[in-house]
Amino acid sequence: MKTGLIFDMDGTLWDSSENVAASWTEKIKSLGLKRPDITKQDVMSIMGLTMDRIADILFGDLPEKERYELLDQCCDHENEYLRIHGGVLYPDLESTFRRLRKKYSLYIVSNCQSGYIEAFLEHYGFGKYFDDIECYGNNLKGKGDNIALLARRNRLDKAYYIGDIQGDYDATMQAGFDFIHASYGFGKIDHTVPELKKFSDLPKLLESLIN
Structure with missing residues (x-):
């Protein structure tokens, strides 16, 4: 068996919540977007959800196409950030x-x-x-x-x-x-x-x- x-x-x-938050904030600032920093608490609140739901919650004020594009950019940067920095x-x-x-x-x-x-x-x-x-x-x-x-x-x-x-x-x-x-x-x-x-x-x- x-x-x-x-x-x-x-x-x-x-x-990984602290470094995920740091990576998303870093990416958003690099894009020149005037948005609040993503906090560890923000990340903790959406842990376990599918990525589409996360986009709706964190970027719900944006049009659908824009929120998913921003999510993709943040996630790509997150992967590279975690590959270098890891988590706890x-x-x-x-x-x-x-x-x-x-x-x-x-x-x-x-x-x-x-x-x-x-x-x-x-x-x-x-x-x-x-x-x-x-x-x-x-x-x-x-x-x-x-x-x-x-x-x-x-x-x-x-x-x-x-x-x-x-x-x-x-x-x-x-x-x-x-x-x-x-x-x-x-x-x-x-x-x-x-x-x-x-x-x-x-x-x-x-x-x-x-x-």
């Missing part, structure tokens, strides 16, 4: 990846733009731990569809999605897999689910769930 662990990004593996990793991330790889296949599915996951993997050299990734920016599909797509593509018999917000749980239920709540992250879950208090506890938690 092939068991996969599929990870959310923001609030599960890292917190949760403790013991890489050592836990090493332990998990001995028994499981590892994946990432996010509602982010294309290139965001790659920036994370490239900055930290984590690509060697993951077998596949998928995101909204690649195919305009929501997280539930992409969890299911990735599982089919990699012929997973069983999968756990590890995420931190209600939307992650809902997407996992849509895809028909099991969910683990990264309770150290950004959100709460309205259901009783296995809870991960710190990332390094994941191998032990999985042993209790699978055995």
Whole structure:
């Protein structure tokens, strides 16, 4: 039986909100636009949403075409910024990846733009731990569809999605897999689910769930 662990990004593996805000503010200023700075709080408020929803929330005062063009420019700059500067990793991330790889296949599915996951993997050299990734920016599909797509593509018999917000749980239920709540992250879950208090506890938690 092939068991996969599929990870959310923001609030599960890292917190990139401060550098995302910095990169967007930098890009907007470089374009000569007179808009308020994008703050960490702004970014935290839209974490987990698909990119079209983010454009509607942060740039909703602009005509539709202009808001999506600005979003694309900010996201492209964000990817390059994060590739150089990274974000804030949760403790013991890489050592836990090493332990998990001995028994499981590892994946990432996010509602982010294309290139965001790659920036994370490239900055930290984590690509060697993951077998596949998928995101909204690649195919305009929501997280539930992409969890299911990735599982089919990699012929997973069983999968756990590890995420931190209600939307992650809902997407996992849509895809028909099991969910683990990264309770150290950004959100709460309205259901009783296995809870991960710190990332390094994941191998032990999985042993209790699978055995």
